[in-house]
Structure formats: C-alpha cells, structure tokens
Amino acid sequence: MNRSYQDQLHIEGRFWMLGALLLFLSAPIILSLGTGVWPTWQHFLPGFFATAVIFWPVTTIEVFTFSPMLGSGSTYLAFVTGNLTSLKVPAALNAQDALGVEKGTDEGDVISTLAVASSSIITTLIIFIGALLIIPLSPLLESPALKPAFDNIIPALFGALGIVYIAKRIKIAVIPLLVMLIFFPLVPGSGGLVGIMVPVGVVISIIIARILYKKGLIS
Numbered sequence: 001m002n003r004s005y006q007d008q009l010h011i012e013g014r015f016w017m018l019g020a021l022l023l024f025l026s027a028p029i030i031l032s033l034g035t036g037v038w039p040t041w042q043h044f045l046p047g048f049f050a051t052a053v054i055f056w057p058v059t060t061i062e063v064f065t066f067s068p069m070l071g072s073g074s075t076y077l078a079f080v081t082g083n084l085t086s087l088k089v090p091a092a093l094n095a096q097d098a099l100g101v102e103k104g105t106d107e108g109d110v111i112s113t114l115a116v117a118s119s120s121i122i123t124t125l126i127i128f129i130g131a132l133l134i135i136p137l138s139p140l141l142e143s144p145a146l147k148p149a150f151d152n153i154i155p156a157l158f159g160a161l162g163i164v165y166i167a168k169r170i171k172i173a174v175i176p177l178l179v180m181l182i183f184f185p186l187v188p189g190s191g192g193l194v195g196i197m198v199p200v201g202v203v204i205s206i207i208i209a210r211i212l213y214k215k216g217l218i219s
Helices: 003-035 041-070 072-081 084-099 106-141 147-151 153-168 170-186 190-214
Strands: none
Touching: 003 072, 041 072, 041 084, 041 106, 041 190, 072 084, 072 106, 084 106, 084 153, 147 153, 153 170, 170 190
16 A cells, blocks of 8 residues: 555545534534523533543543554544444454455455444444334334343444454463453442553453564564
C-alpha cells in the first residue's frame, strides 16, 4: 500500500470523523433551536465532566489498543460507526483469521475495512428492521426466558472469539487470563472498568511474550 494512498486515507478519515462529530452535535443544537430550550451551564458542566472523566480515558486507550488490530482504513470507519468492542473489532479479527491474513499488513488492512464496512451496513439494516418491529416484538424480547441470553451476548461473543487466539498462544494467554479471572470477581464494581482493563491485559501479554521469547519458549 503506497505512501500516497495512506496519506489520502488519513486526510479523508479525518474529514469524515470531523463531519460525523458535527452531525452528532447537530441533533441537540437543532432541538434547542426548535424548542427554544437551551441547557444551562450549571446543569451542563457537571453532567459533561462526569461523563468525560470516564469516556475520554477509555476512548483514548481504545485508539491505541484497537488501531493496530484494525488497520488504517477500518480504524476511521469503526470509530465513526461505533460499537468497536462488541461488533467492529470481533468482525475485523474474525475476517482476518478466517482468510489467513496477517494483521498490520496491506491485505489485513483491506480485509479489516471490508469486514467493518459490512458490519456497519448490516447493523444499520438490523436497527432499521428492529425499529419497525420493536412494538410487536417487545413481549418476546422482554420475556424472562430470553433475558439471560441478552445479558450474556458480549461474554459469549468474546469467549468464542478469544478461545481461538488463546488456543494458538496458550503460553502467552494463561497469565493475563488468570489476572483477569482474579481481578474481576475480587474487585467490586469492576465491570465498569472493562475498557481500561483491556489495554492492561494487552500490556501484560506483551511483557509475558517478551519474557518467553527471550527464554526461547516461543518463536
């Protein structure tokens, strides 16, 4: 993938991300213009900082964690469309693994972009269909029989995806896995720290991999 293509990709990616940001901000602005009701600073600032203190660090961490997995093209697309942890990253990794391409290569970048784009289109179609059918399907979706399934969608998704990579590199995976299995049950309220603990697990994995490589236990 030549340099000019990469430069053009970053220019267009930044342009569309700024455009998406303006669209996100346009909804509350248009509502306020239409109704004449504007948020006051005394109510806006506490809510803003309470949210930003959580989401800004997590989002920054996600950029450094997920960008190498996704590649240049799909990173912009994934961060604009959202749902990285539950949809975009698993879709990209699974597509790369299914086709046997290496992450960080030109081929991996192309496959990742196609996977994220397909995931975004399918998600939009499903949301559209769901919006049309939400009322007639509400009794079924809210039934006690289906509640456990909806509560465990993300664990099931990452469990199925993770076992593939754990099985490939069990020596590297065992220590981070044990750390997380000990941390989450013992720390109250740690479920909200998943976004922060993902890069922590990555750092632990890198350190373990480095140690094992130096000892000649992995190649």
